[in-house]
Amino acid sequence: MKTSVPVPKTAAELRQAIVERYDSLSKRLQLIARHALDHPDDFALQTLAVISARSGAQPSAIVRFSKTFGFSGASDMQRLFRDSLVSSNAALGYGERVRRFGAQLQGSRSHGVAALLQEFVDGSALALQSLAQTVGEGDLERAIELLKAADTVFVAGFRRAFPVASYLAYSLQQAGKRTSFVDGVAGLSAHQVKNIRTTDALLAVSYRPYAPETVQLVEAAAAAGTPILAISDSPVSPIARLSTRLLLVREMEVRSFRSLAASLCLAQALAIGFAFIQSAGAHGSRRRGSLK
Amino acid sequence: MKTSVPVPKTAAELRQAIVERYDSLSKRLQLIARHALDHPDDFALQTLAVISARSGAQPSAIVRFSKTFGFSGASDMQRLFRDSLVSSNAALGYGERVRRFGAQLQGSRSHGVAALLQEFVDGSALALQSLAQTVGEGDLERAIELLKAADTVFVAGFRRAFPVASYLAYSLQQAGKRTSFVDGVAGLSAHQVKNIRTTDALLAVSYRPYAPETVQLVEAAAAAGTPILAISDSPVSPIARLSTRLLLVREMEVRSFRSLAASLCLAQALAIGFAFIQSAGAHGSRRRGSLK
DNA sequence: TCAAATCTGGAAGAAATATTCCAGACTTCG
DNA sequence: CGAAGTCTGGAATATTTCTTCCAGATTTGA
Structure with a gap:
């Protein structure tokens, strides 16, 4: 040419x-x-x-x-x-790059560990961008309404979802919500939700491969008619399909490991959004720093 | 059909x-x-x-x-x-989203909850960016070395740091590391590290205001001569000063709430970097999906 | 346990799509 | 005006990609 x-x-x-x-x-x-x-x-x-x-x-x-x-x-x-x-x-055009990371799976640590960190940073950033698009205008609001209406919020999430669930439990508690964290200590997760009522709510977090404990909890709650707010990675995940409200998070895969940054980000927005609305409804000013 | x-x-x-x-x-x-x-x-x-x-x-x-x-x-x-x-x-338009970023930086919550999510997304993205710069080339590698050398890794973190700690505990466990998660159940955190040895390691995560439990654990471990890997937000934080290795995370503040995305991202890089190095040293091929 | 029904993976064939080629049209410039 | 160089459109060819088909595997139901 x-x-x-x-x-x-x-x-x-x-x-x-x-x-x-x-x-x-x-x-x-x-x-x-x-x-x-x-x-x-x-x-x-x-x-x-x-x-x-x-x-x-x-x-x-x-x-x-x-x-x-x-x-x-x-x-x-x-x-x-x-x-x-x-x-x-x-996102910013990182898309292809991130995808290639997956392709070069075997490239492994030739570029050192610092490169790995960079990969995770990129992947997480990408996931964050898509989060803003995936979660629609009213989704978060409706999710908050569900929590607000509940007498007690039971929070469940295991394995990879555990950090997200624990954060939510902690934050909601701080925000003044009656919260019960189903942490599965001593394998008692089933017992911990035994007395859940239809006036309560179950906040379940689960990603593929979905932890059977979580699925069981959701099934039990659904059978009992308890409202369920699910945070999951697919609309057809076992817990999403039984849920009353669903917040979808599409995490990026980096070297076949999924990031968690977007999930945490969503959890924060949920918890703090709840805090704002809650306090706005109760009284004009409130303690901002309570969740710090 | x-x-x-x-x-x-x-x-x-x-x-x-x-x-x-x-x-x-x-x-x-x-x-x-x-x-x-x-x-x-x-x-x-x-x-x-x-x-x-x-x-x-x-x-x-x-x-x-x-x-x-x-x-x-x-x-x-x-x-x-x-x-x-x-x-x-x-529908979105190229510049449209970018324009909104700047416009709503200081925007009050008049735009509803969806805007809040966007703020967290932006804040988290920023934190991620700075993470890549803060954590230097060898920092992560040395941190991994410390973990690798330990017989058993004790992981501790409370309140806001709890999700990060729980993720680390879970992931390291999955990666085949002997890990003990100091979860403070029943207020027993002090007991859980009672028998820590100098051949072990303590991985402590804490952000301001530093949870006293964590600080105490770190002090105890330091006194006993146990190597300490700290993940914290300041080089002069109580746990950072006593640590053997330090990984610094500067989270962004959104409406006076700190994000967690960068911490999680760092935790992932640490855990999975460990998994790679561990398995690379032990045997050529290994199960990749174990942490998924 | 067995038979019927359904599902699956691979390979052969069909269709579509992209590329090359070249004769003729056009432009440029002496 | 005419020759050299360039550009164009369409047809022929090559390639990629999709679809169909069917034997074997799997699941379902009695």
């Missing part, structure tokens, strides 16, 4: 390259360039035939266009557009 | 249909359903072969899945996912 310029590595780079070289392009190629800039979505996920029809250029012209910018073919260029579509949806 | 239910016309409809019919699906089809719900991006724009690899089902199974929901084939279903990808992206 005529060009020896570096192949764009990101959608942003490609955009810039298109703008810069726009003038030097031939008529048809300019047409395509315009379309690429104006309708990146088309470019990202339509077939060549469709793009061709919409832009008024031939498929072959699109391939030529791609090659002009150093790609091996049109498919190659489309990948870039697609990546940007996903990553802009999820 | 067996189904005469109306074909989903939007991604939302499809999601709902998947959730509703999840139970009646076969095992493989449930696997795919789960993947569709959890990784819609993959489904939207990856090729069947890729989705197949990531979800663990065969391409043909994906086609079957699609037909179960009334589509003529997998491509037909993918179109729906793609459409939603575009529209959700367009």
Whole structure:
């Protein structure tokens, strides 16, 4: 090919390259360039035939266009557009990088432990971004309402979900809610919710692979007609399906380990949101620092 | 096909249909359903072969899945996912979210609870960023060495630090480390470390205002000559000054509440870094999923 | 326990999509 | 005006990707 310029590595780079070289392009190629800039979505996920029809250029012209910018073919260029579509949806463009982490599973500690930390930071940041999108406007509010209506909130979560559950139990307690933490000490988790009533609520946290204890608790509560607020990773998880309200957290996988940052973040928002609403309803001012 | 239910016309409809019919699906089809719900991006724009690899089902199974929901084939279903990808992206807009970040920095709670979540997301993300800078290259490695050298690791942390401590205890245990979680049940925390030896190690997590139990434990361990790994928020905190190794976490304050995301993230990096090094030293291959 | 029904994975075939090629049209410049 | 160089569109080809099919495995029910 005529060009020896570096192949764009990101959608942003490609955009810039298109703008810069726009003038030097031939008529048809300019047409395509315009379309690429104006309708990146088309470019990202339509077939060549469709793009061709919409832009008024031939498929072959699109391939030529791609090659002009150093790609091996049109498919190659489309990948870039697609990546940007996903990553802009999820976060800052880290998307692809994080995904590759999974791909290079076996790369292991060649880059040292510090790199591992960085990976977790990236993964967690990504999960946080998606959290804001996943949890809709009213979801959190309704979840808080459920807690507010309960006489006593039973909080359960084991294994990986235990930290989240323990934080929630602690925070809600601090916020002045009658809270019972089902910590499963001495294997008594079943006993601890034995006397749960329909006026109470169960706050269950569980991620795949779902701890059987939690599932059982949820099933028992559901059977008893107790409202259930679930924090889980899939709408079809055993506990989500039985829940009254569901807060969905999609954690990122880093080297096949899921992060927890987003879950904790959500838990905080839940607990502190509860505290605010609670106190706002009771009296205008309240102690802010109580949960510190 | 067996189904005469109306074909989903939007991604939302499809999601709902998947959730509703999840139970009646076969095992493989449930696997795919789960993947569709959890990784819609993959489904939207990856090729069947890729989705197949990531979800663990065969391409043909994906086609079957699609037909179960009334589509003529997998491509037909993918179109729906793609459409939603575009529209959700367009609805948000690139700069829109970024603009909101700044706008609501100081925004009071007039924007409701959803804004609160966003604040926590932002705060946590910031904390994560600074984490990568605060924790230096060798810090994590040396911390891991300390754990590795210990016969038994005692993990302690109360109040706000409890979730972090419990996660660490759980993960290290999973990684094959002899771990004792000082959970303070029945106020016995002092007893639980009574027999700690110099060949053990104490992993203490504490943030201001430092829980007296933790401080006491650290003081006792220090007096006994036991190596101490501290996770704390200041180099001059009571537990940091007595520690052998220190991992510093600066959490962001959101509305006078400190986030926990960075701490959890660090804890994960520590635990999983330990797992990697441990297993790398012991034997070449190991079970990766043990901590999932 | 066995038989019927259903589900699964792989391979062969079908369809779609992308790429190459080239004759003819267009532009540029002497 | 004419030749050299470049660009274009469409058809032929190559490749990727999807779908169908079916024998064997698994599950279900009696």
